[in-house]
Amino acid sequence: MNSSSAAAFLSTVAVVGNPNAGKTSLFNALTGARQKVANYPGVTVERKSARLPLPDGREIDLVDLPGAYSLTPRSPDEEVTRRVVLGSQVGESRPSALVCVVDATNLRNHLRFVLELRQLGLPIVVALNMIDLAARDGITIDIDKLSELLDAPVIPTVAVRRRGLGDLMAALPALIDRAAAHQPEPMGPGADVKTLQAEARRIATAVTLGVGKARRMTQAIDAVVLHPVAGPIILAAIMFFMFQAVFAWAETPMTWIEDGFLWLQDAAAAHMTPSWFTSLITHGILAGVGSVVVFLPQILILFTFIIILEQSGYMTRAAFLMDRLMARVGLNGRAFIPLLSSFACAIPGIMATRSIDNPRDRLTTILIAPLMTCSARLPVYAVIIAAFIPDRTVMGPFGLQGFVLFVLYLVGILSALIIAAILRHSLVKGASQTFLLEMPKYQWPVLRDLVIGLYQRAMIFLKRAGTTILVSMIILYILATFPAPPPGALLPAIDYSIVGYLSRGLEVIFAPIGFNKEISLALVPGMAAREVAVGALGTVYALQGSEDAVAQSLVQTLRGAWELPTALAFLAWFVFAPQCISTISITRRETNGWKWPLFMLTYLFVLAYVFAGATYWISKALLG
Numbered sequence: 301m302n303s304s305s306a307a308a309f310l311s312t313v314a315v316v317g318n319p320n321a322g323k324t325s326l327f328n329a330l331t332g333a334r335q336k337v338a339n340y341p342g343v344t345v346e347r348k349s350a351r352l353p354l355p356d357g358r359e360i361d362l363v364d365l366p367g368a369y370s371l372t373p374r375s376p377d378e379e380v381t382r383r384v385v386l387g388s389q390v391g392e393s394r395p396s397a398l399v400c401v402v403d404a405t406n407l408r409n410h411l412r413f414v415l416e417l418r419q420l421g422l423p424i425v426v427a428l429n430m431i432d433l434a435a436r437d438g439i440t441i442d443i444d445k446l447s448e449l450l451d452a453p454v455i456p457t458v459a460v461r462r463r464g465l466g467d468l469m470a471a472l473p474a475l476i477d478r479a480a481a482h483q484p485e486p487m488g489p490g491a492d493v494k495t496l497q498a499e500a501r502r503i504a505t506a507v508t509l510g511v512g513k514a515r516r517m518t519q520a521i522d523a524v525v526l527h528p529v530a531g532p533i534i535l536a537a538i539m540f541f542m543f544q545a546v547f548a549w550a551e552t553p554m555t556w557i558e559d560g561f562l563w564l565q566d567a568a569a570a571h572m573t574p575s576w577f578t579s580l581i582t583h584g585i586l587a588g589v590g591s592v593v594v595f596l597p598q599i600l601i602l603f604t605f606i607i608i609l610e611q612s613g614y615m616t617r618a619a620f621l622m623d624r625l626m627a628r629v630g631l632n633g634r635a636f637i638p639l640l641s642s643f644a645c646a647i648p649g650i651m652a653t654r655s656i657d658n659p660r661d662r663l664t665t666i667l668i669a670p671l672m673t674c675s676a677r678l679p680v681y682a683v684i685i686a687a688f689i690p691d692r693t694v695m696g697p698f699g700l701q702g703f704v705l706f707v708l709y710l711v712g713i714l715s716a717l718i719i720a721a722i723l724r725h726s727l728v729k730g731a732s733q734t735f736l737l738e739m740p741k742y743q744w745p746v747l748r749d750l751v752i753g754l755y756q757r758a759m760i761f762l763k764r765a766g767t768t769i770l771v772s773m774i775i776l777y778i779l780a781t782f783p784a785p786p787p788g789a790l791l792p793a794i795d796y797s798i799v800g801y802l803s804r805g806l807e808v809i810f811a812p813i814g815f816n817k818e819i820s821l822a823l824v825p826g827m828a829a830r831e832v833a834v835g836a837l838g839t840v841y842a843l844q845g846s847e848d849a850v851a852q853s854l855v856q857t858l859r860g861a862w863e864l865p866t867a868l869a870f871l872a873w874f875v876f877a878p879q880c881i882s883t884i885s886i887t888r889r890e891t892n893g894w895k896w897p898l899f900m901l902t903y904l905f906v907l908a909y910v911f912a913g914a915t916y917w918i919s920k921a922l923l924g
């Protein structure tokens with residue numbers, strides 16, 4: 301068979317099931333893909349596919365889908381699942397078979413969807429996933445009986461330990477053959493939800509042999525972490541500790557990276573003849589990119605915490621704790637996960653709003669997502685904090701620097717809640733919906749997922765440093781060195797360049813809020829990606845320094861060049877920072893038009909300006 305006819309016969313098999321059943325874990329384990337897995341419902345919001353070679357030499361196209369409770373979609377991500385499964389997705393062939401993933405500890409709820417899917421007439425195989433957790437809870441399942449009652453093969457699996465994968469693979473060829481032999485019968489009226497629910501219960505009871513010590517551990521932990529008083533205190537303590545760690549643990553690796561870049565700068569300067577090009581390498585690229593890359597350790601520490609909290613199942617408890625507060629400002633409880641993702645980056649956060657069923661709730665969440673402190677802002681905060689906030693302790697062992705970082709994140713969250721409340725009473729009126737959140741079981745984080753998650757974060761960050769940031773730095777450098785100063789010029793060369801003129805113009809706009817011309821200038825490339833602002837400061841100050849001055853880190857330079865009120869105003873600016881271009885464009889895509897992204901841009905700009913200005917003038921008055 302040549303490749304084109306092979307492609308023509310490629311069958312599609314879809315992985316379907318309730319949210320958090322372990323579909324993506326299974327998909328990753330089977331295909332070697334690295335899609336995001338986390339211990340809460342609603343992680344996958346798009347269709348993802350990969351080739352899978354079967355034991356008999358054929359290949360299939362395996363598709364991972366967002367979790368759904370039924371084929372009656374309640375949110376845009378469930379709609380994706382429905383369309384793919386029913387074959388109504390444009391440009392896509394209907395899957396010829398389904399792998400239905402169910403959570404063995406939650407059969408009563410998960411079997412209902414399997415029964416509904418079975419009515420489609422497609423060949424199915426059931427992956428009875430998470431049997432390790434079932435065993436832990438003392439649940440035993442009669443697999444043969446389940447298979448008989450469902451009239452489909454049932455394969456016990458532990459997706460995260462790769463158990464049962466061989467058996468599952470072995471079941472696939474027969475499935476494809478059956479699909480090829482019969483066209484699925486057209487769907488009849490089908491049983492209603494209540495009937496299916498009752499049947500699911502009946503089957504679950506019939507095949508579940510022993511429910512032993514059950515979920516005693518989960519209940520014991522929940523009694524503490526969901527306690528109305530202890531719960532919020534624990535949540536605040538975890539967040540507080542997380543930001544302390546970001547500063548406390550990152551110091552040593554950051555020094556290494558910083559020293560490495562300084563060494564490179566010195567080495568380049570020493571081995572290359574002084575020229576425009578040498579200066580581009582040392583002052584433009586190394587100073588600019590280096591001042592951003594040093595923040596890699598902090599980003600990784602932050603994500604270690606986030607991933608562990610996600611995987612352990614704690615994040616859903618945090619969502620539960622926040623739900624009352626969020627409901628009070630008119631946010632849907634389902635907004636928690638998208639907002640949480642926005643701490644990494646607003647883009648996946650805004651995409652994750654697809655799991656919110658109510659369009660108004662969804663829009664509100666999209667509009668406030670950029671107020672969650674994304675990881676691109678961490679370098680900006682960190683460099684200013686390192687330069688201006690003394691490294692001393694407050695309250696016992698806790699550091700002032702980590703505390704300030706915690707406060708900055710908190711200000712972002714509080715402003716988001718306030719803005720949401722305002723929006724719900726003005727532009728985006730209407731009742732918001734309550735939601736039911738399924739609490740996942742507690743689990744030890746899977747090391748492999750943690751490592752993959754961190755690796756992916758590191759790559760995203762370094763890739764940006766090597767692309768967006770690098771390119772911005774080169775453009776900035778060129779604009780900062782042309783035209784060359786006239787002979788006998790008295791001011792630093794940069795003052796005669798295009799950048800010099802531009803920054804004097806921008807300074808007019810930003811001087812009232814305490815920004816100098818270097819900051820005003822850095823804000824422009826900062827629109828490409830926020831951390832570029834730091835790189836731009838690195839380059840601009842490196843260019844201003846006298847040629848023979850020893851290279852010093854950006855932190856040292858800023859300490860000498862800025863006053864404290866300016867530094868604080870800069871921090872305040874970035875809490876609201878009119879977001880990067882990518883956020884605007886994803887908002888345009890997800891809201892189908894320019895109206896909302898422009899609104900978002902405007903309101904954030906106004907807030908940033910007002911808050912930075914207020915911070916500047918108030919702190920100036922207080923500090924004399």
Ligand SMILES: Nc1nc2c(ncn2[C@@H]2O[C@H](COP(=O)(O)OP(=O)(O)OP(=O)(O)O)[C@@H](O)[C@H]2O)c(=O)[nH]1
Nearest residue numbers: 320321322323324325338342343344367430458459
């Ligand atoms: N112990 C155990 N944990 C599992 C197993 N399969 C998945 N998990 C964990 O269950 C959680 C959910 O896994 P995912 O693969 O993200 O679930 P999903 O079905 O893709 O979820 P959505 O995309 O939200 O619908 C993760 O924390 C996994 O590590 C399993 O067989 N055993």
Ligand SMILES: [Mg+2]
Nearest residue numbers: 323324343344
């Ligand atoms: Mg998934």
